[in-house]
Amino acid sequence: MSHHYVSFDNVRYRYPSGSEALKGVSFLITHGEKVGLVGSNGAGKSTLILHVNGLLYPTSGTVNIGDVPVEKSTLSIIRQKVGVVFQNADDQLFMPTVEEDVAFGPINMGLPMSEVKRRVEDSLVAVGAEHLRKSTTYRLSGGQKRSVAIATVLAMGPEVLVLDEPSSNLDPHARRLLIRQMEGFSHTCIVASHDLDMIWELCPRTIVMKNGVVAADGPTKLLLNDIPLMESCGLEQPNLAKIEMLMKC
Ligand SMILES: Nc1ncnc2c1ncn2[C@@H]1O[C@H](COP(=O)(O)OP(=O)(O)O)[C@@H](O)[C@H]1O
Numbered sequence: 131m132s133h134h135y136v137s138f139d140n141v142r143y144r145y146p147s148g149s150e151a152l153k154g155v156s157f158l159i160t161h162g163e164k165v166g167l168v169g170s171n172g173a174g175k176s177t178l179i180l181h182v183n184g185l186l187y188p189t190s191g192t193v194n195i196g197d198v199p200v201e202k203s204t205l206s207i208i209r210q211k212v213g214v215v216f217q218n219a220d221d222q223l224f225m226p227t228v229e230e231d232v233a234f235g236p237i238n239m240g241l242p243m244s245e246v247k248r249r250v251e252d253s254l255v256a257v258g259a260e261h262l263r264k265s266t267t268y269r270l271s272g273g274q275k276r277s278v279a280i281a282t283v284l285a286m287g288p289e290v291l292v293l294d295e296p297s298s299n300l301d302p303h304a305r306r307l308l309i310r311q312m313e314g315f316s317h318t319c320i321v322a323s324h325d326l327d328m329i330w331e332l333c334p335r336t337i338v339m340k341n342g343v344v345a346a347d348g349p350t351k352l353l354l355n356d357i358p359l360m361e362s363c364g365l366e367q368p369n370l371a372k373i374e375m376l377m378k379c
């Protein structure tokens with residue numbers, strides 16, 4: 131296994147409509163790291179995430195997961211390694227009930243039914259949603275949908291978990307639950323978020339994006355305390371008093 135688990139090498143991406151969203155992005159993430167991805171609206175966070183599991187391919191440059199390049203020919207391997215939780219849980223949930231949604235991925239992977247059942251059970255427990263197992267998916271609250279969306283991804287057994295704005299629209303309790311779920315995930319985790327308090331708490335390392343480039347990459351506490359950097363990237367410093375308070379929720 132490559133030491134550098136998620137690697138972007140000079141990745142550029144131009145949307146067909148013409149706007150260049152990534153302008154030469156490079157970084158290396160080691161297996162097991164939890165990395166925050168921050169930057170103001172339009173900085174390129176979601177576009178970057180879509181490259182990690184091959185929903186978009188670079189216009190130039192390369193993306194690798196372990197030793198496997200993200201290409202059309204490797205897509206089925208990449209999708210087993212990388213699980214992406216999208217910003218809008220409705221994009222991810224499409225079966226009538228929660229358990230059918232969570233079972234969908236493992237069934238598609240061709241796993242035996244005993245293993246599918248075990249994975250459904252384990253991933254619903256991991257997100258605190260076992261009581262929703264028989265529920266009708268579209269009737270769930272926003273926070274419940276997010277938890278179930280995370281369970282659908284965990285059930286696939288990913289080695290890399292990528293979440294796009296996971297705490298948006300969550301109440302403090304659901305947000306706390308989400309942070310605990312992610313703390314419990316032992317593999318590589320990339321979290322794109324405007325919730326800098328959550329990044330502060332969860333991710334020892336942060337990549338700061340600005341206008342399609344990496345403006346900074348380093349220890350979260352160092353970067354988020356760098357007032358000129360934060361201001362030049364249109365970000366506010368996290369509120370440490372609030373973090374202390376929310377950690378008790
Ligand atoms: N589907 C799309 N078509 C054309 N341009 C897009 C599309 N999605 C995003 N962009 C543009 O790419 C840039 C980066 O957007 P995005 O990756 O969504 O940033 P972020 O997630 O950091 O807010 C923005 O300028 C945005 O307008």
Ligand SMILES: [Mg+2]
Nearest residue numbers: 175176177294
């Ligand atoms: Mg985004």
